[in-house]
Amino acid sequence: MAIDAGLRRLALRTLLASFPGPSAPDWATDLISDGLAGHVLFGFNVVDHPQLAALTAGLRAARADVLIGIDEEGGDVTRLAHAGGSPYPGNAALGMVDDTDLTRRIYRAIGAELASLSIDLDIAPDVDVNTDDDNPVIGTRSFGADPARVAAHAAAAVTGLQEVGVAACAKHFPGHGATVTDSHLELPVVDAPVGVLRTRELPPFVAAVSAGVRTIMTAHIRVPALTGALPATFSQPALVDLLRREIGFAGVVISDALEMRGSVDYAGSIPQAAALALAAGCDLLCIGARVDLDLVEGVAAEIVTAIGDGRLPLTRVEEAAERVAALAAWARPVPGSVDPDIGYPAALGAVRVEGSLDGLGAPLVVQLEAASSAAIGHVPWGLGPHLDSTEQIRATPAQCDAVSLTRRAGDRSIVFVGRNLHRLPGAPALIESVAAMAPVIVVEMGWPSKWRPRSARAFVTTHGASRANGRAAARTLFP
CATH class of the missing domain: 3.40.50.1700 (Glycoside hydrolase family 3 C-terminal domain)
Structure with missing residues (x-):
């Protein structure tokens, strides 16, 4: 059965999709014309800079204000340099050097490279406080184990990226650093009182918000004292009561990839996860890396169905779409000089x-x-x-x-x-x-x-x- 065209377009305005290969298939650009918020690029989309510049130009030809995101943390997590490794050290090294101006300049250099490629959303920095040596998914992506140090570098990284018009994304709220399991594979649990979260996990997010961070990404983790049985991505107490009301974040809340087991094992399916995440307070839904037209249409259809049966208030989806539109209007990448040479001395210092x-x-x-x-x-x-x-x-x-x-x-x-x-x-x-x-x-x-x-x-x-x-x-x- 065909879904309402206006509601479908509204649902698409809350979605970040992706596509395989170094060139965008027709369906990926058609969705942009239909209102899709944007796409996230992965290593399999990147061959070299000329190819990537042509790819992003093609996406923007479909609609100029499309959001084009990428996970470019520098260090171990790189998409631009996936074939040979990043020329920049990652957060753990920057935290060890502990020069916040250097962190700002490193992230500004990353941002300038993204801006030169017309990428306007960097799903970075990781601001988790890595307090467990056995954490299998954060580790060196973190600035360290000290909340105050992580907070200072989180603010510097956000500032560096956004100085060149690339939106930063502080992740993974409310904090993935104390986990010993990977949310890509299962639903981790952080069994800590909310008071501990306020002194250990939350200071970097507070600092990022104070620095003007435009987006914050959720974690598919369960914090019983805060989220009960729910992953944080589906938790209003986490996303509305804590992040919005207490911390005062007014930007875009992005879900971590809904295809991850920490999300889909709870929700039952990616489309159902999308409806739950929107209802909880997410504004922009990252579907994941393995996406095709049928999946995007299925997610949009489930959002429309959830609006119709009352699980998802129409006003909530409209609010989310308006925040995403404001983000797209703000993001204006400013190409500048790219300085990869600052990476090596920074790494040596760590x-x-x-x-x-x-x-x-x-x-x-x-x-x-x-x-x-x-x-x-x-x-x-x-x-x-x-x-x-x-x-x-x-x-x-x-x-x-x-x-x-x-x-x-x-x-x-x-x-x-x-x-x-x-x-x-x-x-x-x-x-x-x-x-x-x-x-x-x-x-x-x-x-x-x-x-x-x-x-x-x-x-x-x-x-x-x-x-x-x-x-x-x-x-x-x-x-």
Whole structure:
């Protein structure tokens, strides 16, 4: 049965879709003409800058004020540089350097690059306070574990992006840093009193709002003391009572991708999740990465149905669409000079060395591989591109044998490189076994936990695994 054309258009005004490939299919541009708020770009949409500029120009030809968003956090999460790694360090490195003006300039540089490509919404910065070393999805995307430091850098990042007319997005409200599960895969729970949230999770969001952040993204997490049985994305106490009324945010609330298990497992389907999110106070719904015309039409139809049966007040959808329109009117990317050269010295300043690197010589480098989180995707990392003649091995811990590695190294040192080595199955035992037999240096490119391997000569932390971080680590080992 055909749905009301006016209500369909209203529903589309609250949606961020996506599409596969380096060029937009006709349905993606047709939806823009029909009122779709915008599209989010992913790595599979990006080949190079000329191609991406042509892609965004085609989207804007369908409607000039279409929102074009991207998750460009710098550091480990990059879409523009997904083929080779970001030239900028991520938030953990910036938090370690702790120079808020540098953070502002890094984010301004990211914003200037996006502006040159006619992208006007950066779904960044991540302002979660990463208080759990075992957090599988935030980690180095966070400015740190101290709420005051994260708050200061959150404000600086927002300022840098928005100085060039690119809307920033503080995420993931009310805070994803204390979780030990990934909301892409399940619904995490933060079992903390609201008072703890106010002192631990919320200060960065308050700082971002004070800095004028235009959008805030929800988290598909459950906080029983605040949201009850609901994910925060579907919770009026979280999005209206806390974020709107208490914190005073007047901008656009964006849902995290509705395709994620933390959302869809509760709602039952992506269309049902969309209706719940709008009713709870979201204004702009990010559908996800795997989107086609049928899905977008299904989401729009469910929103219209929810309006008709009373689950979703018409005025709520109109309010959401008006906020999204105001965001699109504000966003005016200002192309400026892009300065990727500031990334490397910033990354170098974040490197910390415990122990001694003297006499390292020409070691055997062993990069211990592990699956990337869904947020990061498949982005190259490590020391490989920055070492010329040094012998390197890439393997999982299960593929390595301590005795064989020691024999292969001979009288050379062994450098283990990894991300989140403390929770990579088999990695701590392997490294400590080798360190008992040979000189070992460890380079940790993930979140720096409290674990330190027994008998290792040195432990190097980079606070990220971007291309800039890898170059900085290589320079530290081999000055």
